[in-house]
Amino acid sequence: MADNRSENRPGAAGRVPVADRPDTVRNVALVGPSGTGKTTLVEALALTAGAVNRAGRVEEGTTVSDYDETEQRRHRSVQLSLVPVAWDGVKVNLLDTPGYADFVGELRAGLRAADAALFVVSAADGVDDATRTLWEECAAVTMPRAVVVTHLESERAGFDETVESCRDVLGGDRPDTLLPLHLPLHGAPAADGHRPVTGLAALLDRRAYDYSSGERAAGDPDPGLSPALEQARAALIEGIIAGSEDETLMDRYLSGEELDPKMLLEDLERAVARGDFHPVLAAAPAADGSRHGLGTVELLELVTRGFPGPPERPSPAVTTVRGEPHPPLSCDPEGPLAAEVVRTSSDPYVGRVSLVRVFSGTLRPDETVHVSGHGLAERGHVDHDEDMRIGALSVPFGRQQHTVSKCVAGDLATVARLTCAETGDTVSAADDPLLIEPWPMPEPLLPVAVRAHGRADEDRLSQGLARLVAEDPTMRLERSPDTGQIVLWCMGEAHADVLLERLRTRYGVAVDAVPHRVPLRETFATRASGRGRHVKQSGGHGQFAICEIEVEPLPTGAGFEFVDRVVGGAVPRQFIPSVEKGVRAQMARGVATGHPVVDIRVTLVDGKAHSVDSSDAAFQTAGALALREAAAGSRILLLEPVDRVRVVVPDEYVGPVMSDLSGRRGRVLGTEPVQGGRTCVQAEVPGVEIDRYAVDLRSLSHGSGSFDRVYARHEPMPPQLAAKVTAAESAE
Template sequence: MGEEKDFHGVVDLVAMKAITFRDEGRTPTVGDVPTDMAGEADAAREALIELVAEADDSLMEQFFEAGTLTQAQLEAGLKTATADRHVFPLVCTSATANVGIQPLLDTILTYVQSPAGRVLPIVTSDGETSSYDPEEAGTAALVWKTVADPFAGRITLFRVACGSLKSDSTIHNVSVDVSERVGTVALMQGKKQESVAEIKGGDLGTVAKLKDTRTGNTLAARGTPWQFAPFEFTEPVLSKKIPQSAIPGIRKTSQLLLSGQGQLHIEVTVAKLKRRFGVTADLKLPRIPYRETIKVATEAHGRHKKQTGGHGQFGDCKIKVAPLSRGADFQFIDEIFGGAIPRGFIPAVEKGIQEARTRGYLAGYPMVDFSVTLYDGSFHSVDSNEMSFKMAGRLAFRDAMSRAKPTLLEPVMNVEVYAPSDFAGDLMGDLNGRRGRIVGMETRGASTSIKARVPMSEMLTYEQQLTSSTGGRGSYHMEFSHYDEVPAHIQDKVIAAAKAEAGQGDEEDGN
């Protein structure tokens, strides 16, 4: 009833009553459905009745016979359909305006199944999805969150599905097959913890300082042949790089990424790092995980020969390189016959090529999607050794790359943008400007969903742009799709930037 600043109430389609919130205390007032909304409410209620009937065969028969359901049948059917996850009740609320909160709580109490009676999905030891009998399962708990406390250390938050988890006991972590000593268990009351003797089935509790237990793990009796089904975490849509100076001990060649569901999510996490652990992080845009590959097949020769007095070094190999399909990574093929290279030195050639390809050729990114065939070579009975053939493999790789037309690959993301339809044209234009390719569009009520494939490098600042252009009313989801070749004019800039960064790193190392 109303929208935006004029939002002042809701129509309950089950009770067919209007619930309004007009006084300062926002106390709900229950009354009749406004006349101007009666037609819309009747139609919506009929759709709800039909939806509930479809979830139960007996109710469907009643629906066909009578053309509708009684009030008692609707309420009972809605509760059953919700418990079976066929129907998800939707309640309109505004936390900031304190509107609709009481109906929300009433809906949870009326239609959502009690935690004590809910059976969580499990995965058996042979990988099959199944269910368990709460009466026979004993004690079993699911770890749903893990937090770090600067004073208490790791705090594990769990839900007891059946049985009870007691203080000063031992429980087995089925997920990682280790036993954990349980100290004092507690109930969470806001930020405070209330120590108790046990946490019973259906309740949420906490315990500190479990060594090997992580989010998603199952705690149960030793010998339990199943664990709760693992969580499916939402893919992050935004990542930022934490500077190495903020986290001591991080390798200079590594980058530590902080990923989340948006700019606000990441800012809150950074604030927590500062408040709890005294870590100040000035976030930067992350490096793009480019890859390198080749476009044509060629042959190459690598010879390593060195004489420094006494035993020298000698390794000689000939290879063929060829492109592979996207996503094939790397293949090494041994076609040595007649002992041109002793069998013991062939793995050394592969190792040299492997090390060289991980360092790349154009810009220092790993080289993928190609094969190397070792087909000939020579050796010295005294001077040849594994190191010599490893060096020969590296030289052969670099010789091949000089003629195989190496190129850069970039990650391309599947992107789905969801925003009011008024912004659809501008959003599609913006995605096209980011080298995106629109693959679909769907209207959902007053909103539009736009699906596109966009290079990751073009999406690093998209969250801020989307928020600005839609007034905060747009959202998006992003996940990896595939690698594709970088356009030539952009490739030159990426290579130049990579070489400049490598040069800066050498200067910092004193080289």
């Protein structure tokens, strides 16, 4: 967009803007794959807005984004970062989201806190399938979107080709809604023949903006560029008219009338705010010592003038903490307080720090609020409702925290001392507690089993894991009742590595990753009988119990049956439940490989007792011995869990996915088309074969596939595999 108003005067470097009204706030999430330059773009925008004194620096050694120690070590964003800047009287909250698929939880938190999205696309790499999927998700909730093309300095870069790729991949059946507002201007060829991009030609007002000096200088475009500019301008005007609410524009345009650029710009801004038009812009970081990066002024103009403020976007649904209906929220500073925790972190000096987005009301320091979290108990987030007094309010800027006196509806701030708050929790008034509907989170499907490295770590492990769960709703903590393992269910390998690193560096807990064991079962393949004899005499009171049982297999999923067929009082009535208890205890311990026994019927047919020495404990022991003897005379099957799996991938990957599932001993049940050129493949696959499927599917589908799994039943494992599993477990 053209800057037709007075020169913007940014504030002093490092000064954080404060919003007094919701309409002076813009919340924008930058999304896109890793390597597209989102963080670099955020730092360039902060420099242009005067928030930093040189690219990305607020003080020596401190950057406005990727300041977390984990991010610095990995050279990759792993968490949501907030960078607030001021432009033309508007506070712009730039939400830098991770681009790697493992940290989709942080990405979705950024989208929840935002009212619009900037999709960052590398001109050298184009648009990938993961970006298309995210674009479709934003379209489903009518979130305003724009595209920013980066890496124009690359030899493989092509702005026109990237725009066409965006129109093809993201435009769907309306590619005319994705059009550039400017065309790049190239400087003189370098020694290698590459022509660097030095400026932009604005299409609507036919002006050129030269960035080659490090400052934005306006002028007239080269007359030799007129045919290309006029062709692109005509396409842009037609796109604006197609989405305009003024039905007379098309007739006036077709009649040859020269439409007022200011009027077209206003129509464009309204269409962008509605989510009906998606401008494409170009951007590049500033050269050393320069303030303006290529296209950064145009981007800030688009954000402040084209993207909607919080009052123009619907707030999430809300209920009372008891689940009762509540009137919809409005972005009113005087309304009931309703805020949501979008990120949780721990500071070694301050403690737990919560980044919140206020949807209604005004949040002030040192007031008592209600913190509620419901609906994620299966991931380790126990439902809770607590009243607590919050500490100071501040706005983050790199490592710094700038204290503020309030946070109005539509804005974001960090809150100290919310000791029980977790990511996704609702913060509301203590006298009117509310619950905001949580944002959708993908299911973590990569299991990582861990154990404490040493005795000292065992004492700290529970507390460290609890803090991880509070910070990250995409992680699920499980203590398996079948295997006894502590399992972290993660989004992928990088996610797992970051969690273990945080345990070690942030919470001082060293853990070892161990092989994850799926819950296997045992069952009898044939009928068998067994005799349990437990007779001991030692001077005083002895132990005497004898029982005879018959065991027969039952159909899969039938469970356990115990039948009493004792006649003549061979086993006194009071000891028959003891025999069953002993059998059940032995079933839980297993009879061959140490896995629980299922799907059998045990019939007690005979036994003997002693009037003095028989007891409940003696007959429990006899029942267990009888089952073990029966197992020795029968063939024992090892059962493995089978999951019903649904895999959704673009149509071009259906063949490779089906072939891969078959190679995992899966049975493909069928396929069905899904909206957006995708197919859902349904199959049943043994659980041991898909432990790492979250990683493998991502590689197979280039990050565009997703899947879910639901336990179906246990089935006999092939004998050769059962022998390998048994040998491996025996060696541990």
